[in-house]
Amino acid sequence: MAPKRPKSGRSSAGSKGKDKGKKTQPPTPQDKPGHPDEIFPLVLTSATQELFGCRTDEDVTRESLYKLLKKDNIIQDIKTRAAVSDFSPVKQIVLDYPEEEMLLVFDRSFTYGQCFYLVLTPEAKDRILSPPEPETPEAFESEVSKTPQPKLWISLGSEQEIDEESVTETREKLCYKFSRVRRKFGVPVCFSDRNTAAAKDSYLECASYQDSRFSIKQMQRDCGTQAVPRLQSSSAQTQWRFQKNICTQYYPRELHEEDIDSTVQAESLTNLFNSVTPRVLQALQQEEIMNVFLDDCKALGTLAETDDWSGKVSEDLVLHYAFTNQKYTKDKKISSINWHPTIFGVIAVALTDKKKVQLDESSASIGIVFYSFSDPSNPQLLLECPCDISAFEFNPSNPNIIVGGCVTGQVVLWDISAHITCLQGTGIFDRDDNKENNTPAACYCAVSALQSSRKDPITDVQWLPQTFEVTRRGLPMENIYKVSVQVVTCSPCSTVMFWDVRVPQMLNQSLSGRQQNVDQKTPITPDSVPATFKHLDQTWKPLLRISLPKIDNSGEYAPFKFSLQHYAYNGNTGTSGNSEKAHENDSTEDIPDYSQLRAPSAQTLTALEDVNTKFYFGTEDGEIVYTDWKLEKDESGRLHSAKPLSCFRTHQGLVNTIQRSPFFKDIILTSGGWNFAIWKEGFMDGPIVMSPSSEQQYTAGCWSLSRPAVFFIGKEDGSIEVWNLLESTSEPAHIHAHITSAKITCVKPWTVSPKLHFLAVTDDLGMLRVFEIPKTFYVPSRTESSSVMAELEKIRLKNLKWDEMQVKMKKEAEELKKKMQEPDKPVKLQHENREENMKEYSHYLTLEENVLKGLGL
């Protein structure tokens, strides 16, 4: 079907232009539902089509859409076929049609719903027929570029106004010519001003005036308006020309018109108080009554800690382990015990024969036995030595080095680094191995030279701390190796000796030669003897020997135990306490091999001025002596030991313990005989605290490691007393009776963990028992150390005062005696009485002392 040709010529791009041009075109026929009035869609049957010669696609095709039909033909057809005729709907219109021919358009695309439509009016016919021609592009162009044509000007009277307004010349222009007098040509001109107002008639003025003849009322005025925005935004930038900081200071507002206000307030204030007072008072009273915010449970906890819990918790020492071994400990007593400083649960005990048997040098005996918690019945390690050991100590820098003092007066060294695995951890898991009863034994590395003159056993042995060492003259020097290298021993043959573990400097070369000899000489050659101290074996001699002359008369003390003050390097705490250990051995445990260490010459070391070279020692007779180990020069220039600084006979038996408190550097506990005493270094008048004599001898003592005020005393009857300085100095805090049936020889505490504290107790029968210290004795109170200090100070001052009083009393007694010759002094009587009492008391004291002495000795 032919594409729709809208009546107005639309439906094709080309015809769109046509549309615009044709303004008279009817409304667009593009509307499907309706059709313009001037056309009428028709359906023509094929018969009709044949009749009129408008068969689709034959007569009328896309190109030729139009068919002019004669009107008469149509009418005839209508008449012939009447209602059946296709043209019947338009019958009337056809009859009215003015022209001869009607246009039939082939509506290919059924624009109006039918395939044909009949154009009903001649105008439309013309329109349809003719417009197709201008469908050419030429028409398209002409319509687009049509420019407006200028129209002829029609005069409306405006040229008159223009004429009136325009300026025209009314007459001819006049021309004036001015010239100067000839003779003035070339002469300089001089101009001057002339005020027109000055000269008369020099100007003509035509002033404006209000002409009353006419007045113009301005009816119309041209004025222009411009819309201006009401809001205007502008910005300004300040230049910070003078840079300065700005600060703000404010002060609180205060009522200036206080007076006015107060009068005003009278009313409102009363209201305020009326409403508020009851509440406030109630709140205040609440506060007074009780503290509602106090947390009772929390308070209970803190209070409970400080309580001693006496009576509620058992204060007994709980036995944890008991070590004994028939094989090794038969007939032996334990003379010294030490906990292993690093390995948990390992204790070493030194065994000595109860009977004093002279042992052969060549035969090795078991000197030290190591026990471990893991196996109470079998010792883990044995240390052999030529004779019984009466005292030993682990090297603080290297626990593998042990020094021991023999009953023969020799000093022995062991190096157990090879056997350390026996002590560590094997016990806990490998129980089978231990039951083999093949306890490993380590032989000693070195033993000092035996001198026949010295038969007294070495009773105390201590390593000098690693912070300093002592030279041959007894001067403390800086220890460059930072390990403990020197040992101090004492023995009742009234010497204190300092031994050095290093290779002595001058003997370096000769020693190397000797070493080989020594190898051959050593009678005991076990399989593996560490060569750490080979340089010392058999040839070891003390570095420094100090004799201890008595303070008041000639003779010497027989020291039994001593106590050095530990020196912390870089601190001004001279700690060479009273230890008679002049032996400073360079035990280089950590890195340097001991065998490689050489004793440096005294000049190369820096002297330490602040080391305290004074120490305490206790003698066989129960005296506590305070002396200095530094050698002095006497009149003849020889070096000799100084006289002691103080000496007190406090104990009635040999002093078996002299130990510094682990918390205070200058508090020393000594026990011996039937009592113990607490000393403060520097306080030369005697002990601060002296316990009353007890029924049994005190045979061992040690400070508690966690509580500054607590210490343990072991007695002859096998019981242990726990003393608390803060509670009482005259009776023990707790007595743990009958721990063992024999005399207690050693007591040593050990802290494993903050909750686990052990106390090792040894006795005469060779048994070692380990107890756990109950909580009451290892938990310190908060202020315990300061309390102890305060307590001791108090006691000291009390003693001082008492002494002073005593002195005063004595003086008064003397005075009184003098005045006694004059009977007329009633005042004297009072003095007399008092003095007599004092005298009696002092007599009594001396008597008591004498009696005790008699008992003790």
Next chain:
Amino acid sequence: MAEVEETLKRIQGQKGVQGIIIVNSEGIPVKTTLDNSSTVQYAGLIHQLVMKARSTVRDIDPQNDLTFLRVRSKKNEIMIAPDKDYFLIVIQNPSD
């Protein structure tokens, strides 16, 4: 006026009372028994606190209002009683 004084004395006489401050609604102290600097400090700080507390209470329930505010610290207790135009601050040292 005398009544006011008498009531003040009564409050002051309670055990542990360290000081009393009366502050108006703007936070300016009107009457005080403490020294000036402390008064000013207390007044300024507590005024803000009371405003905050009051607004908190009223935000939660507009029908509600703050009647009393107690601030308890380690060393003492501050009691604030708000009213329409003023509030009363009392500083007390608790008994223990």
